Amino acid sequence: MSPKPTYHHGDLPAALVRAAIELLQESGETELSLRAVARRAGVSPAAPYRHYADREALVSAVAAVGYRELAERLVAAHPSPSTPEQLVGVAIAYVQFALQRPALFRIMFAEPCDRDNDERVAATAALAQYVRAIVERTFPHADPDALATAVWALVHGLAFLYLDGKLDASTPSVVAERIAAAIQALLAATTIDPGGAG
Amino acid sequence: MSPKPTYHHGDLPAALVRAAIELLQESGETELSLRAVARRAGVSPAAPYRHYADREALVSAVAAVGYRELAERLVAAHPSPSTPEQLVGVAIAYVQFALQRPALFRIMFAEPCDRDNDERVAATAALAQYVRAIVERTFPHADPDALATAVWALVHGLAFLYLDGKLDASTPSVVAERIAAAIQALLAATTIDPGGAG
């Protein structure tokens, strides 16, 4: 059962992050109480402070795990997208991650990014790099920075609008269809540019 | 001075919302304490409960005001956009609203939308309708629903990425340029689509 009771607890920092993620998935709400996490991990309310400076630090660690899991999901959706269709597939995976783990996703993005947290910064940088690579393959002639920004923003915005109930997120297939339609509509917008391709 | 000291307080519900928005703008953080709001308004901690069921209800009222102010800003940027350039102008106004009033913006979007709050639902619906009208004028041949969704998501996503420090938001002009570049890159993406618009 318990992997290694060598320490007092074993590996409390990791156990706390695990407990936090479990709580987020169960209660669905973003409220992450340090005391509740400690309870869940079976330690006293003060124990976490031996490993995390404050609540925010633990939250950042949780967010970093979230970024990695999101990245895994995206890679699983398509290992190396290079067409608009594959990009849409990745976008759908992104939004469905947000819908399936709403509390975790909110923790990842709703709070101001703690620039002092290296783990977190690195994880988001990796995500940005991943998007950039997709964009470079899919639209080799475009300004990669500008387009990568736009694509990430588009997908991210879709995720938030669905998450916030501003769009109909009743079933995963509905969401998938709408996302595909939205992205395709945007990519097609200028092709119908009236008065020539200005 | 005081408009109407007819009641005990005058108009406590509005005063609370005002106090809340002031606090949000000052402290910059999303943390909105009901007690702090009550203090600011000069009433006891329990007074707000005569007008708002709970903290969440007050937050929703604040968010609704935020939606209206955002809408005003967008209209001020351009009353009735009908070209991509004008749309970019509105997008810049949207993001700059988020950057200038980060805490308010987060309150508006970071928490799950309370569907029971009519004021809030109506305000977001108005915003969606506004975006839809722009899209219909600017891209008359596109699927309005899909494209409106995409455009809102794009702009909204840009706002969040800037707000979260994922993108360089050092100066307003830098932000404005990058937003214009990002949107234009996306709108231009398919014109270079290799092998036809599959």
Place this chain on the structure above:
DNA sequence: GATAGAATGTTTACGGTGCTCACATTACCA
């Protein structure tokens, strides 16, 4: 105009929270 009742604000109190400090325990190293 007096007065009953509704509306509004206060006081007090409870449990929960983040966080700190002094203390206990355990692991590790000389």
Place this chain on the structure above:
DNA sequence: TGGTAATGTGAGCACCGTAAACATTCTATC
């Protein structure tokens, strides 16, 4: 074996959201 640093505990502070009982003030009716 012992000393020291790492780790976990307990008590306690100030704050929070919220509720109940109480006080005040507005309003409507006789």
